[in-house]
Amino acid sequence: MANAVWSDKVLQLLHRMNNFYLPGSCRANCLRFEVDGIKVGWIVPHVASLLASYGDVFRPPLGGALSLCSSLDAYDKRSQAVDAVLSNLRRDPSLRCLKGWRNERFNVMDKFSDPPVMWMERAATSLFGVKRYGVHINGYIVSNSGEVFMWLARRSPTKQTYPGLLDNMAAGGLAAGVSIKHTLVKECQEEACIPEALAEKAHPVSTVSYTYEDGEGVFSESQFIFDLELPPAFKPRVGDGEVQEFYLLPIEKVKELLATEDFKPNCAMVVLDFLIRHSFIEPDREPFYQEFVSGLHQAL
Structure with missing residues (x-):
């Protein structure tokens, strides 16, 4: 034994x-992060509030999801718009993970077999709960x-x-x-x-x-x-x-x-x-x- x-x-x-x-995790309070109607991550409430203030990039939360604006309809457009937001949020002391900014791009997709919908700075991926x-x-x-x-x-x-x-x-x-x-x-x-x-x-x-x-x-x-x-x-x-x-x-x-x-x-x-x-x-x-x-x- x-x-x-x-x-x-x-x-x-x-x-x-x-x-x-597990029971009691933040999952019940998280918003889905959706791109073009596909869930690609999970966002905790306080991060969702910060992101929602960038109305030219993120739609107001709806139906338990935070989505990108419909004008961001391509890989590069989405990537660059979100990266600009994250570059600005690096000054927010509450987002400790961004202090470890690496200038490394990770693809964002629902499953590995799916085409990526955008790229994201590695240090920021936990803010969006993307894979x-x-x-x-x-x-x-x-x-x-x-x-x-x-x-x-x-x-x-x-x-x-x-x-x-x-x-x-x-x-x-x-x-x-x-x-x-x-x-x-x-x-x-x-x-x-x-x-x-x-x-x-x-x-x-x-x-x-x-x-x-x-x-x-x-x-x-x-x-x-x-x-x-x-x-x-x-x-x-x-x-x-x-x-x-x-x-x-x-x-x-x-x-x-x-x-x-x-x-x-x-x-x-x-x-x-x-x-x-x-x-x-x-x-x-x-x-x-x-x-x-x-x-x-x-x-x-």
Whole structure:
């Protein structure tokens, strides 16, 4: 039987990362963010009030939804109009997330398979509760005796978010107009100095999706997950400064760490998915097995 304390802590992590779905969340009070009649996000009331004051960009809230003006009828028009509003709102101290402005554009759409309706500054996406996508790579080795070890990264202490916490070997947000494979190779090269030819051997294996609320808005995210088995002699190296150190740890040690506060939460979910897929967590031994699986794949 699994360790009950470990199981409880992992279940708490999944509840925290999916708290938007739980009773008492802000969801009941949120306005839908609609573009051309399609819901693409959720906006908390105080943010909706700020946005509604820009009447040349946003229609007055109607029927539980905040929409763009009908004159904004194309991708570029919508993107530029909303970006101008957000640039102005950067001066509002109540919108803490905008202090982390990155000049990174994320596409906005209902589903990943849909054509994007606009782009939005990455730091602002939580204000609109729009889906954000990323790419995460599990780097691991298998010893001659068959033991699995995983490479983990320690985030730089200067990172804007979750400084100093454990992370997957490489990961990054999916910018507008950039492919998943290109993002995979780029992040592997920039963060871990993994050559392109080796990075391209990574296999797409899963997605991990979740939605949570905090003081900065609604975070609806979906990560494309890749596994990359590395040669035992290969060692990732710190590249662009987003990582301060890499560790090669036995998989049981990695599993233990998931129940601590040392992991960036969504990266812990990515590792949990790895452990389930590779049968390091089994339904006969883990009573919350189904809850773990469903908690990794929540999608609005």
